[in-house]
Amino acid sequence: MTLAVRARLRGLRERSRTALARLGRTDPVIVFQMGKVGSSSLSASLRALRPPREVFQVHLLHELDLQEARVRDAYTDPTGTLTQFVKARALADRLARDDRRWTVISVVRDPVERNVSAFFEVITEFVPDVLERDDRGEITVAELAEVFLDRYEQSAPITWFQSQMAPVFGIDVLAEPFDRERGWSTYASDRARLLVLRLEDLPRVAVAAVREFLVAPGFTLSSANVGDDKRYADLYRRFKAEVVLPPEYLDRMYDSDYARCFYTSAEIAAARARWDRTV
Numbered sequence: 001m002t003l004a005v006r007a008r009l010r011g012l013r014e015r016s017r018t019a020l021a022r023l024g025r026t027d028p029v030i031v032f033q034m035g036k037v038g039s040s041s042l043s044a045s046l047r048a049l050r051p052p053r054e055v056f057q058v059h060l061l062h063e064l065d066l067q068e069a070r071v072r073d074a075y076t077d078p079t080g081t082l083t084q085f086v087k088a089r090a091l092a093d094r095l096a097r098d099d100r101r102w103t104v105i106s107v108v109r110d111p112v113e114r115n116v117s118a119f120f121e122v123i124t125e126f127v128p129d130v131l132e133r134d135d136r137g138e139i140t141v142a143e144l145a146e147v148f149l150d151r152y153e154q155s156a157p158i159t160w161f162q163s164q165m166a167p168v169f170g171i172d173v174l175a176e177p178f179d180r181e182r183g184w185s186t187y188a189s190d191r192a193r194l195l196v197l198r199l200e201d202l203p204r205v206a207v208a209a210v211r212e213f214l215v216a217p218g219f220t221l222s223s224a225n226v227g228d229d230k231r232y233a234d235l236y237r238r239f240k241a242e243v244v245l246p247p248e249y250l251d252r253m254y255d256s257d258y259a260r261c262f263y264t265s266a267e268i269a270a271a272r273a274r275w276d277r278t279v
Contacts, residue, residue: 028054111157
């Protein structure tokens with residue numbers, strides 16, 4: 001191979017890398033996952049990329065009327081949660097009109113940790129005066145646990161991929177192996193390219209994974225929407241330290257296909273031990 005041919009090949013490779021980088025920076029990205037799995041930090045970091053790109057962040061895209069009816073029925077004051085359906089319907093309408101192959105990122109989290117965090121994010125929609133009562137020492141962890149177990153929808157972690165991701169983008173994530181050691185995996189269908197990461201591994205892997213997936217060498221990860229920094233932080237920490245969760249509830253969460261897909265047996269045992277007050 002002559003020097004001139006080598007030079008031309010190097011030029012072609014460089015132009016290809018440039019074209020891919022330009023494509024990766026400008027394609028819209030949908031951050032699509034259940035709530036309270038670190039999506040706010042991820043979305044904020046994606047929006048900070050330069051040049052800017054469209055970034056959508058939604059938790060639901062399928063059967064929105066049914067999902068909204070369930071929220072209205074279960075929540076005492078669902079005002080805050082209902083605003084999420086406005087964004088979701090706007091994006092669902094766009095997906096119905098735009099047949100492109102979308103770029104999607106999703107994050108998963110320990111199912112019990114996720115449910116407790118998500119419950120506290122909307123706790124005033126179930127117990128509107130909870131913060132005032134906590135200030136007066138009039139609310140107990142046992143009372144909140146009853147609301148959590150009896151009224152809060154617990155199934156999101158173990159059903160979300162089947163009820164939302166699969167019907168919208170045609171990817172059955174739980175049917176494919178997840179690289180638990182690496183902390184992230186990619187999936188594909190005619191409708192989407194998908195990156196799935198574990199929240200527990202984000203500090204270790206998010207930058208490299210997103211840079212590779214989006215061909216975005218400038219991506220960095222920021223932090224946002226941390227529950228421990230919010231007004232309910234003290235009550236949230238006390239709840240996690242004291243709540244008694246029934247064994248059958250822990251069985252449902254940790255024996256699920258979801259938990260077994262994303263976490264090793266040792267990780268599941270350690271996670272369950274953090275909640276099991278009987279040992």
